[in-house]
Amino acid sequence: MAEDAVKAGDAGDLPEVTREVAAWTAGFTNADVTPSARLWTIHALLDWAGVTVAGAREPLSAILTEQYAETEGPCTVIAQGKRARAHDAAMINGSAGHALEYDDVNFRLHGHPTVPVAPVVLALAEQHGYSGEDVIRAFIVGYQVECALGGMAGDEHYNNGFHVTGTMGTFGAAAAAANLMGFDAGQTVNAIGIAATQAAGIKSMFGTMTKPLHAGKAAMNGMIAAQLAAKGFTAGHDSIECQQGFMAVSAPGFAAEHFTAGGNQPYEVENNLFKYHAACYLTHSTIESLNDIRKQHGIGLDDVEKLTIFMPPNNRKVCDIPDPESGLEIKFSIRHLAAMALDGQNTADLDMYTDENANAPRYAEARNRIQIVEKELTRRCAGAVSIDARDGRTFVGEIDVGIPAKDTDAQWEKLEHKARTIMRGVVGEERTTRIIEEVQRLPKARDVGALMEALA
Secondary structure, eight states: OEEEEEETTOSSOOOOHHHHHHHHHHHOOGGGOOHHHHHHHHHHHHHHHHHHHHHTTSHHHHHHHHHHOBSSOSEEETTTTEEEOHHHHHHHHHHHHHTTSOSOBBTTTTBOSSTTTHHHHHHHHHHHTOOHHHHHHHHHHHHHHHHHHHHHHOHHHHHTTBOHHHHHHHHHHHHHHHHHTTOOHHHHHHHHHHHHTTOOOBGGGTTSTHHHHHHHHHHHHHHHHHHHHHTTOOOOTTTTTSTTSHHHHHOTTOEEEEEOOOTTSOOGGGGOBOOSSSSOGGGHHHHHHHHHHHHHHOOOGGGEEEEEEEEOGGGHHHHBOSSOOSHHHHTTBHHHHHHHHHTTOOTTOGGGOOHHHHTOHHHHHHHTTEEEEEOOOSSTTEEEEEEEETTSOEEEEEEEOOSOOSOHHHHHHHHHHHHHHHHHHHHOHHHHHHHHHHHHHGGGOSSSHHHHHHHO
C-alpha cells in the first residue's frame, strides 16, 4: 500500500503524509470499492453489530447511556431503546462495541479497526440519509487510513503505552466522516488536524472500563473533527508528520510513507482478523494451541505438572496480568486463560468472564504451575506452548491466528454463529435474525433506517 518509507530525521524530504492522506480520502469514490472489499466490510459490520449489541448490557454501557443519551435525538443508541446526538451516539456505541474485548483486530494497525469507524459512518448515515453503499465506501476509507498510519507509527508507539485503537482510530473515524460528508482535500486536511490534537488512549487502562472508552472517544472525536471542519474550523496542514506533530510526539519509530492504496493491492479491510475467543487477541494462538493438545491427547488441567507459554516480550505488557481480580482482567491474563482452556472451558462464552471466575481457587492454583518464557516467535500474534504432564509425557504446540481467512463463506458462517450466540440473549432470536439480514442488505439499501431500527 505504501512505498518510499523515510525515517523521521533522515536526510531528504519527508512525504507530506497529511496532504496525501487527505487527497486520497477526498478522492475515493464508490467506483473504487472492489467486490472483495465490500464483502469484507459486510463481515466486519456484522461482527461489530454482534459485539455491540452484546456489549450494550455491560455496566459501562449503562453508565454512558445514562449520562449522554436522551429519549429523542437523531441517532440510535444500540440495544438501549435510547437516542442521542450523533457524536454522543458514536461514543456510546463505540464503547459498547469494545466492552467485551471481542471485536476484530488488524495487526498493521496494532489495534481494533472497526469499532472506531463503524459507529461514525452509521450515525452520520442515520442522521443525514446516506445510502448503504456510501457507508461501505466511507468505512473502507477510515479503515485504510487508520491502518496505514498505524503501520507508519511502528511498534514503538504501541510498545511505549499508547492504545492504538484510541489514537489511530481517531484518524480513521475522521477520514471516514470526511469521505462520507463529501469533503474536498482542504477540508479533509483540517479534519485530520483536528483529529490529531484529540487522539489519545493509554494501555495502563487495559482491564478497566476506560479501555473501551478509548474506542468510543476515538469515534466521537473523529466525528467532531469532521463536523468542525465542515464549519470552516482550521488546523495545521501537516499535523501528522511535522515537528511536534502527532507522530513526532508519540511515535519515535515513525517512518513516513507516501500514501497510496488500491490498484492491484487489496484494501486493508481484507486483512481483517476476527475473534472467536472473548479475550485479548494476543492470547488466542496460545488458547488454540492448548485446545488442540487437549483434544488430540485427552489431557486436562489436572494432568499438568508445568505449562510453559512462549511469547514475545512486548506481549507481556498487554496480556500477562498475573493474578486477575475481575472478569475484565481475565481477558488480559494469559495464564488464567490457559488454565481455562486446559480445563475445557469455552473461552468464547461471555459468561465465563466473571469476578467469581477470576478469584476461583482452582485457577489461582493452576496459574502457579504456568510460567512465561519470553521468546520472539514467527509473528507477534503467534503462540507456542510446552506441557510437562504428571505422567512424564511432554506435549508441544504452536499456532498463529494472525492470517486472514481465505474461505469467506466459511468465515461468514462462523461470524453469523458468533453473532447469534451473543445477541439473542439481549434482543431475542427474531430481532437477531433481522439484524443479520439488514447487514446483508446494506450494499443495496437506500438508507440505514431499517438496520438502525433493528439495532435499536
